[in-house]
Amino acid sequence: MAYIDLPEFEEMDPEIQERARPILEKTGTLGEIFKLLAVRKDIYFATDEMVQNYLLKETELPYRTKEAIALLISKENGCKMCIDVHKNIAKMLGMTEEQVEKVLQGIDTMDVPESEKELLRFCIRASKKENYKMTKADIDAIKAQGYTDTEIIEAVAITGYFNYINTLSNVFGLGEKG
Template sequence: MAHINLPEFEQMSPAIQEKARPILEKTGKLGEIFKLLAIDENIYNATDVMVQNYLLKQTHLPYFIKEAIALLISKENSCKMCVDVHKNIAKMLGIDEEQIASILEGIDAMDTEERVKELLRFCIRASRKDNYKITKEDIEHLKNLGWSDKEIVEAVAITGYFNYINTLSNVFGLGEEA
């Protein structure tokens, strides 16, 4: 149960209600993170732009890597709600239960190319408070493995997004039982 009162559909601004209506019609409910963001239309809109551009659009990185980042960073940040949500999203994107389980066991348990593992390790390092210790050589290492500047920037942006959304979820107790 959230640590603050979350608005119900009727309490949301008309603009956010328009975004919420298709979700309600499809699923019958709004998640706690949606309700939390709906408290402030500016925060909702800024977050929605990130979700649309980082996670939903076809971009430089495949969906498998984006969801691996989502799961790994959310696990790293102890955000159970986000892990659970992204396990379901990963399934919808065609990632099977075994792959999801291996991601959650950790990068070394994953059956994927070493270059992908190196990018994911980099993302975990980027998610930590001492990310200022990342060097040009660390980035050059990724580039030598074949990752482009755009792919590296996108991976770090997705990492930053999950630090952001995990912080909101954790601070306000989303997904916790009453």
């Protein structure tokens, strides 16, 4: 139960209702994160733009990698709500239960190329408070794994998005039992 009052669908701004209606029709419910974001229209639409561009569009990084970042960063940040949501999304995007569980057990248990493991380790480092200590050598090491500048930027943008959304979820007690 959230720590603040969250609007129900009927109480949301009509523009937000229009954007959220397909989710509501498809799933039968709107998650607490959607309701929290709907408290402020500008925040809702800014966040939705990130979701659309980073996670839902086909981009340079495969969906599997994007969902692995989502799960790993959410785990690092202790965001149970986001882990639960992204376990389901990962499965909808074709990951098996076993693949999802291996991500949550840690990078070393994953059945992915070593280059992808290095990118995921890089993302975890990028998510931490001391990310200001990362250097050109860190970027060059990921490039040496075959990643382009734009793929690295995308991975870090997704990492930053999950730091943001995990913070909202954790601070406002989303996904907590009442």
